[in-house]
Amino acid sequence: MLSTAHRSRTPHTADVVIIGAGIAGLAAAHHLISAGVTVRVLEAAPYIGGRMATEEVDGFRLDRTSQLLSTSYAELLSAPGLEAASLRMFSPGVLLHSDGRQYRTGAVRSARSALSAARALASAPRPPLGGTGGALDQARLAAALGRLATVPTARLLARSERTTLDALTGRGLPARTVDGFFRPLLAALLCDPDLTTSSRVADLALRGFARGRLCVTAGGAATLPELLAAALPEGTVHTDTCVTDAAINCVTTKEHGEITSRSLLFATGARAAAELLPGLRVPAFHPVTTLHHTAPVSPLADPALLLDAEPGGGPVAHTAVMSEVDPSRAPGGRVLISSAVLGTPPPAAELERAVRAHLAKLYGTPTDDWETLAVHHDPEAVPAMPPPHDARRTVRLLAGLYVCGDHRDVNTAQGALFSGRRAAHAILADLGVKPGAAALPAAA
Numbered sequence: 001m002l003s004t005a006h007r008s009r010t011p012h013t014a015d016v017v018i019i020g021a022g023i024a025g026l027a028a029a030h031h032l033i034s035a036g037v038t039v040r041v042l043e044a045a046p047y048i049g050g051r052m053a054t055e056e057v058d059g060f061r062l063d064r065t066s067q068l069l070s071t072s073y074a075e076l077l078s079a080p081g082l083e084a085a086s087l088r089m090f091s092p093g094v095l096l097h098s099d100g101r102q103y104r105t106g107a108v109r110s111a112r113s114a115l116s117a118a119r120a121l122a123s124a125p126r127p128p129l130g131g132t133g134g135a136l137d138q139a140r141l142a143a144a145l146g147r148l149a150t151v152p153t154a155r156l157l158a159r160s161e162r163t164t165l166d167a168l169t170g171r172g173l174p175a176r177t178v179d180g181f182f183r184p185l186l187a188a189l190l191c192d193p194d195l196t197t198s199s200r201v202a203d204l205a206l207r208g209f210a211r212g213r214l215c216v217t218a219g220g221a222a223t224l225p226e227l228l229a230a231a232l233p234e235g236t237v238h239t240d241t242c243v244t245d246a247a248i249n250c251v252t253t254k255e256h257g258e259i260t261s262r263s264l265l266f267a268t269g270a271r272a273a274a275e276l277l278p279g280l281r282v283p284a285f286h287p288v289t290t291l292h293h294t295a296p297v298s299p300l301a302d303p304a305l306l307l308d309a310e311p312g313g314g315p316v317a318h319t320a321v322m323s324e325v326d327p328s329r330a331p332g333g334r335v336l337i338s339s340a341v342l343g344t345p346p347p348a349a350e351l352e353r354a355v356r357a358h359l360a361k362l363y364g365t366p367t368d369d370w371e372t373l374a375v376h377h378d379p380e381a382v383p384a385m386p387p388p389h390d391a392r393r394t395v396r397l398l399a400g401l402y403v404c405g406d407h408r409d410v411n412t413a414q415g416a417l418f419s420g421r422r423a424a425h426a427i428l429a430d431l432g433v434k435p436g437a438a439a440l441p442a443a444a
């Protein structure tokens with residue numbers, strides 16, 4: 001069963017109507033309401049949260065997405081109701097699999113502490129061949145990430161733009177660091193196995209990784225929209241309300257007829273926005289498949305994100321023993337392993353076979369007795385962002401008409417939340433109302 005439904009009678013007028021109760025629409029509602037504006041959020045589905053959905057199966061909380069968040073997402077930390085206690089951290093850096101072994105890398109330190117760690121590591125057992133496990137490589141990597149963490153957004157967005165793959169090969173990094181660390185990490189962070197994404201978007205993602213810790217929301221991805229919705233005044237969000245036609249001052253819904261407003265915000269996701277507003281561009285999308293398994297015993301007693309450093313090693317882009325990261329997702333101390341496959345998957349049986357074989361290699365344990373709990377495929381999981389990409393695409397189409405969502409920013413939860421904030425501020429400016437909450441930061 002998917003998460004909480006929000007049903008209430010739909011008043012037929014508001015200052016602002018928002019179409020879509022994903023995190024972008026819910027965030028925009030907060031910023032508008034805190035400035036004193038009346039808002040109705042209309043959601044077609046029987047549940048809120050859009051792509052950030054969690055379902056319950058036999059007591060397991062299973063995300064339909066394979067959400068990787070970061071404690072560096074400024075919008076996430078300032079989201080109403082989402083205090084730090086609701087975030088569950090992965091262990092620092094990532095765990096890379098190479099040559100039949102796992103080793104931790106990418107934990108960020110200052111350049112100085114990275115170099116002293118290198119001296120200590122030099123006397124440690126030899127790392128796997130071909131990876132980034134060498135002491136000096138580790139130190140260089142940590143120092144490079146440490147430097148990236150300090151670069152302001154404006155400078156990152158002013159860098160020349162190429163595909164992520166071209167940028168990686170052109171930056172003079174050792175091939176073993178590119179192939180053994182950056183490729184698998186960026187593929188996972190961008191949901192883009194071919195690294196066709198704009199290098200600026202990749203730089204933002206890497207900087208986010210360098211600045212914070214990877215994390216998930218306690219209880220599943222749906223916790224974030226649920227907390228956002230719970231902090232809104234009662235009666236703001238209307239589920240089971242599908243907008244079929246839209247003009248600035250009036251929307252038509254299948255279930256409740258017409259609703260009038262002074263301003264209209266599309267927070268529907270790129271394709272649905274283009275269906276209601278012909279002329280809006282529909283981007284290409286990166287497909288993602290999320291698989292959940294349970295095992296008799298935990299294959300890894302570490303809340304780590306595990307990546308394969310060996311190119312072509314198998315279909316799994318990233319995997320984690322999610323019950324170690326967030327025990328509340330598995331009932332009675334049971335084990336939950338969540339994994340992501342990027343791109344268009346093969347037929348179900350073939351995928352399952354290939355994933356089990358790959359997981360057996362990654363975790364170094366047989367997976368024949370693992371039980372599959374759920375497989376979710378989303379062919380339009382995240383909008384593709386090849387160069388040139390404007391990471392701050394305008395959210396104001398004209399006075400009274402606005403659009404937000406990850407497709408107007410960067411394709412992450414941070415991008416969706418920030419676009420919601422940008423849209424709210426554009427609406428308030430046109431209505432001549434001062435923002436009630438913190439002013440829009442110059443960059444996030």
Ligand SMILES: Cc1cc2nc3c(=O)[nH]c(=O)nc-3n(C[C@H](O)[C@H](O)[C@H](O)COP(=O)(O)OP(=O)(O)OC[C@H]3O[C@@H](n4cnc5c(N)ncnc54)[C@H](O)[C@@H]3O)c2cc1C
Pocket residue numbers: 019020021022023024025042043044045048049050051052064065066067068069189191241242243244267268269272288289290378380381382404405406407411412413414416
């Ligand atoms: C498999 C997968 C993996 C992902 N991995 C990550 C990750 O690791 N890290 C990360 O940060 N992000 C990740 N994302 C992306 C993240 O989930 C999205 O960026 C974010 O949820 C987008 O929020 P949104 O509000 O812009 O859009 P959505 O969540 O798509 O919300 C749009 C809402 O509008 C509603 N709607 C559409 N049409 C209508 C209509 N006509 N009337 C009323 N309502 C309508 C929809 O039902 C939906 O609820 C992933 C997404 C997927 C699917």
